[in-house]
Amino acid sequence: MSASPRKAVVLLSGGMDSAVVVAIAKSQGFDVHALSVRYGQRHTSELDAARNVAMALGAVEHKTVVVDLRSIGGSALTDDIDVPTDGDTGASIPVTYVPARNTIMLSIALGWAEVLGANDIFCGVNAVDYSGYPDCRPEFVEAFERLANLATKAGVEGAGLRVHAPLQFMSKADIVREGLRLGVDFGLTVSCYQADAEGRACGECDACRLRAQGFDAAGVADPTRYARAEGPGRLR
Known part of the structure; x- marks a missing residue:
């Protein structure tokens, strides 16, 4: 009798990074329980994308949880603050940083993992090509894993909990x-901070720039749908 597949909760924003994380978790033999968070972000196109990605990559289920971070604001993604489009975030943490977002999302994932009996949580944080967010650093991921094992029944009485950040x-x-190696259709994903209702990218924000530069550096055609005809050409 074969062993049952291991369960993992995978945070899925609908962007390119989290889609790859779903594919990685699947390739490692996990049954993926995909989790998206509607936190009051500027648009819901990425949540539509998350649903499509979860279906395309064969997630066992996909859940969207609502948390109102717009009520506290403090970010260009959740408040009446313009999203920067000049490509220069400077040395400081940019205004697109959402206070405590990754801590909150991982906490929800942690709760669901306990309910599911899952010992593994995957997230798509990255400390190389990112916008300087403090909650994308390896120290943050390590600290949250320690917290998870201190603060939960699963951590104290069970096999322990692991937080995976394979793109770190x-x-x-x-x-x-x-x-691409794992069969991700990047055309399904939405990364733009201010995508329109159809999921078309602005081609100007930091997320669009990093995404376009990634495809360019990989020598791969960019499948992103842009709201303006010139698309990624203006990003370089």
């Missing part, structure tokens, strides 16, 4: 290559 030290180009 990969460049965007590496992420593109890995996704």
Whole structure:
């Protein structure tokens, strides 16, 4: 009698990085329980994309949880603050940083993992090609795993909990290559901070720039749908 597949909760935003993480978890033999969070972000196109990605990559289930971070604001993604389009975030943490977002999302994933009896949580944080967010650093992931094992019944009485960040030290180009190797359809994903209702990207924000540069560096055609005809050409 074969062993049952291991369960994993995978945070899925609908962007390219989290789609690759779903594919990686699947390739490692996990039954993927995909989790998206509607936190008050500027648009819901990425959540539509998350649903499509979860279906395309064969997730066992896909759940969307609602958390109202717009009520506290403090970010260009959840407040009436313009999203920067000049490509220069400077040395400081950019205004697109959402206070405590990854902590909150991982906490929800942790709760669901306990309910499912899953010992593994996957997230798509990256410390190479990212925008300087403090909750994308390896120290954060390590600290949250310690917290998970201190603060839960599963951590104290069970087999322990592991937080996986498989993209942590990969460049965007590496992420593109890995996704293609694992059969990810990047055309289904939405990364733009201010995508329109149809999921078309602005081609100007930091997320669009990093995404386009990743495809360019990987030598792969960019499948992103842009709201403006010139698309990624203006990003370089």
